[in-house]
Amino acid sequence: MWGRVPPVLDVAASAAAAGAALAAWTAPALLRARVLRAALCPELAGIGAAGSVALTFDDGPDPEGTPAVLHTLGQLGWKATFFMLGAQVERYPEVAAAVVGAGHEAAVHGFSHRNHLARGPADVHRDLVRAVAVVTAATGVRPSWFRPPYGVLTLGSLIAACRAGLAPVLWTAWGRDWEAPSPAQVVHLLSNQLRPGGTVLLHDSDCAARVAGSWRSTVQALPRLAELADQLGCTVGPLREHFAGRPASSRS
Numbered sequence: 082m083w084g085r086v087p088p089v090l091d092v093a094a095s096a097a098a099a100g101a102a103l104a105a106w107t108a109p110a111l112l113r114a115r116v117l118r119a120a121l122c123p124e125l126a127g128i129g130a131a132g133s134v135a136l137t138f139d140d141g142p143d144p145e146g147t148p149a150v151l152h153t154l155g156q157l158g159w160k161a162t163f164f165m166l167g168a169q170v171e172r173y174p175e176v177a178a179a180v181v182g183a184g185h186e187a188a189v190h191g192f193s194h195r196n197h198l199a200r201g202p203a204d205v206h207r208d209l210v211r212a213v214a215v216v217t218a219a220t221g222v223r224p225s226w227f228r229p230p231y232g233v234l235t236l237g238s239l240i241a242a243c244r245a246g247l248a249p250v251l252w253t254a255w256g257r258d259w260e261a262p263s264p265a266q267v268v269h270l271l272s273n274q275l276r277p278g279g280t281v282l283l284h285d286s287d288c289a290a291r292v293a294g295s296w297r298s299t300v301q302a303l304p305r306l307a308e309l310a311d312q313l314g315c316t317v318g319p320l321r322e323h324f325a326g327r328p329a330s331s332r333s
């Protein structure tokens with residue numbers, strides 16, 4: 082859910098890479114412009130193999146939305162990456178297990194859906210460690226990727242992710258599906274932003290959405306996303322394929 086994204090910058094990877102001081106924790110991250118983000122930190126921005134589009138879902142698992150998404154993904158023959166909330170996984174561990182059991186990829190969206198700007202670095206670290214433990218216990222697979230709530234990455238987020246062995250990944254195109262627009266509107270938004278090599282952000286849960294059942298628009302938009310991917314000449318898949326299976330954090 083994105084309706085309350087604060088007017089701050091949401092990427093600080095370059096600062097973190099430069100070894101910026103921990104004292105800068107409360108400073109807003111450095112870059113919001115998508116062009117700059119992509120140029121300086123392409124993997125963080127979600128830019129991967131040129132012939133593919135990564136498909137990602139946030140805020141699940143959900144007992145209704147996630148199975149509906151899984152069903153449609155099965156019809157399309159697609160695999161995707163699910164950025165799960167630890168709190169949702171605790172409520173619905175069998176749904177989280179079903180995601181991985183169907184061949185999809187589990188990733189971490191945090192334990193609770195709280196903006197990291199409102200949390201201290203130790204609190205963020207505890208949140209991620211707890212989320213990793215819950216997702217791993219439910220799915221049997223340790224996650225590799227991390228996307229913060231609202232996409233707000235602080236320096237503390239990056240340090241916590243690094244300590245937890247998670248590589249942060251944002252997105253290049255979203256459908257604003259948490260507002261439950263029509264499926265055509267979702268795809269129209271995506272078509273204006275998506276390019277070969279990009280990453281799509283959608284939601285399989287309405288737990289942080291403005292509209293109950295918002296995932297219904299998402300499900301109905303997926304076949305139209307297939308048409309868009311065909312037009313771009315791209316395959317659709319999870320981040321592990323988009324980034325050739327290796328988390329950015331483990332690359333030399």
Ligand SMILES: [Zn+2]
Nearest residue numbers: 082139140231
């Ligand atoms: Zn979210």
